[in-house]
Amino acid sequence: MRSPRDPAAPVRAAGLLLAIVVLWPLAVIGEFHPWVLFEAQNLKVMGGFLSAFLPPDTSGEFLAHLGRATLETLAIATAGIALAFVIAVPLAMATTRALSISRIGPGAGQRRGEYLRAALRMLLVVLRGLPELVWALLFVRVFGLGPAAGVLALGLTYGGMLAKVYGEILESGDERPARALLEAGGGRVQALCYGLLPGASQELTSYTVYRWECAVRASVVMGFVGAGGLGQLMDQSMRMLNGGEAASILFTFLLLVLAADALSAVLRRQLGDAGGYGGALAFGPRTLVWLALLGSALVASYGWLDLGFSALLTRDAMASMASYFMSFFPLDLSAPWLAKVARGSLETVAISALGTLLAAACGLLLALPACGRYGQAAEQATRFLLNALRSVPELVWATLMALAAGLGPFAGILALALHTSGVLGRLFAEALQNAPSRPRDALLEAGSPAAAAFLYGTLPQVSPQLIAYSLYRWEMNIRMAAILGFVGAGGLGQLLYVELSLFHHAQASTVIAAMLLLSIAVDAASAWLRRRLGSVTA
Amino acid sequence: MFRLHDVSLRHANGFVALREICLAVTAGEHIAIVGPSGAGKTTLLRLIAASLRPTGGHLDLFGTDPWALSAAELRRLRACIGVAHQAPPLPPRQRVVTAILAGRLGQWPWWKALVSLAYPVDIAGARAALARLDLGERVFDRCDRLSGGQLQRVGIARVLYQQAQLVLADEPVSALDPALALQTVRVLNSDARVRGATLVASLHAVDLALSCFPRIIGMRAGRVAFDLPVAEVDEALLRELYAAEGAFLPAFASDPASDPPPGDGGAPRRGTCWR
Known part of the structure; x- marks a missing residue:
């Protein structure tokens, strides 16, 4: 009996050839x-x-610098995530189909609602399609060197990511409770709070904590484009080929990332526990402690960074921003x-x-x-x-x-x-x-x-x-x-x-x-x- | 071939699976192990396969104590032992041909094992082993596309392909219908006979054991209850062995000596005890 050839061989050979044809020019x-x-x-x-x-x-002066930069990094991450949250919540609510009132029936303005959601989804793609560092690089030119550009960059990119994932989480659950509330004449906010959040709040919080952990890692390098934090220090040390300083900073990276990992793991475990007894929004003394900690971290972050966003809202600043923006077109x-x-x-x-x-x-x-x-x-x-x-x-x-x-x-x-x-x-x-x-x-x-x-x-x-x-x-x-x-x-x-x-x-x-x-x-x-x-x- | 002297095995949790087993098997023998569930049949086979270390007594395998060997020597020794498992441990996404060729990994040089991952080096060999079990056309299928009975035969084909001097089969046909079970055990028998290899199989179906094996070992509660030529094994002995399992003996076919029709999917015959 003649034994057959391996029928998978041509496919494998073609795959190998394709890999070589693609990888060789890339190399x-x-x-x-x-x-x-x-x-x-x-x-x-x-x-x-x-x-x-x-x-x-480990000189005292350098360690003081390092400590300040580390705090600044943490503050950028925390403030950035807070901004991202503020951006993401309305966007997520607007793009979640489960919260669409005009879809019921379908009612008046259904077509308009679909278009609006599609347009907002495109906006989200743009927001998260560009790396936060690119946004930071752009913002540094408007707001000058400093953490403000970093916070805004994180806020926009992570706002886009959070909004997309929030929307996905909200739609992955059971839509009927929300729909029932909307059909009973409830508003979007009521439908969200009473219909969708009970099932999704744990996952939403868990994902937000995870994103904070990512934001810490991202804000470490914001300084490379002049947006404050540890990166700025690292950039300087590397330019001067100062190995001793670089080693201290790298060690700080290691500690910071491991600490953020650990804190995020603890927080998410706590959330897992909280989900254990009944209601997803089980408020207890522990929740209050966490909320108080969160609030003070936010206040401390914004206080520490001294962002001065209010200065941005003057007529002059708005005009110069608009002209900066327009200079990119066509x-x-x-x-x-x-x-x-x-x-x-x-x-x-x-x-x-x-x-x-x-x-x-x-x-x-x-x-x-x-x-x-x-x-x-x-x-x-x-x-x-x-x-x-x-x-x-x-x-x-x-x-x-x-x-x-x-x-x-x-x-x-x-x-x-x-x-x-x-x-x-x-x-x-x-x-x-x-x-x-x-x-x-x-x-x-x-x-x-x-x-x-x-x-x-x-x-x-x-x-x-x-x-x-x-x-x-x-x-x-x-x-x-x-x-x-x-x-x-x-x-x-x-x-x-x-x-x-x-x-x-x-x-x-x-x-x-x-x-x-x-x-x-x-x-x-x-x-x-x-x-x-x-x-x-x- | 191998000899067990007062071998016993106590698991880490204190359970004694085997007590004072004495056994001597010469090369080329065909032996069936029967006995109720939990009697220690699988443990005994694993012990002989040198994958479990006895906690007492002495095991002599191919004339040496496997547990006194160096790692490399033990590996060479194990390459001479083939085990057919009740639930064949094959990765679900692996192709049948790869799973069978893996039987000779112990004999192949490392480069051959690597080359075979890219293009199977011995398709003819794998197909021949499968063909003896009526599965020749499935050689390029994925293991997770096979039924439980087909998968069990792929596991046996791997052992056939390995050409081990000592073949150990642990309930090798438990997922097959009676006709196919008999045919498959006969393939194992004839393969071992032609190569002069030793075959030890644990079987749940007593009639299958009696019809295909000249020497029967009955096990009960971790001990050898009897170790006799098949002619001396009578109904009373077996009833005593399976005393806890009720009135009848576990069997596959009412008349195992008759020539069964080949093929999958044959239903158990009337009047038999289907496990």
């Missing part, structure tokens, strides 16, 4: 040259800088400039794709010891390494990598890879721990070597999950890759930074439009890939 565009890391000159610069890390700067669509932007977009895609791919590979390698396969000591050590990798923001890694590999997209690839390895490694380790162990054990009992048992017994079970995690991360990384150029790591960010510095606003707005299109396109591509790879077999 060329991304200037993927790992060997430059080992060139004598780069090694010397990096070595000198790293050796200056020890001892970290977009520069001349052919040579479009070509340049296209090249920058490709570079950004290359940075994000290669960085994520590299991170997925490193993350898997690190996840093996992190899931406890090689003993307790290895597990603890790798987990610490993963935490350290992900606690340093991509932008900071980019400044470090620009020293090690020179300016250009390759530094961006390395920066994304380092940070994302930490994130993915942690997720991968969890997935590996949760995978059933029997298939692997059975292979080991049949004398298979450990590595082969992993490849044949464990990997087929977790691979869909690992791929999905990596693709989600790629969606985030395309936005990040777009701004790594602010510190000289290539791509659209570099173009934007240069054009804004030269006050070429028409050119800058083309770049911004390209960033938006890119992030929307990658979202779509990633969703398609996830569906496609979801059916791939081992």
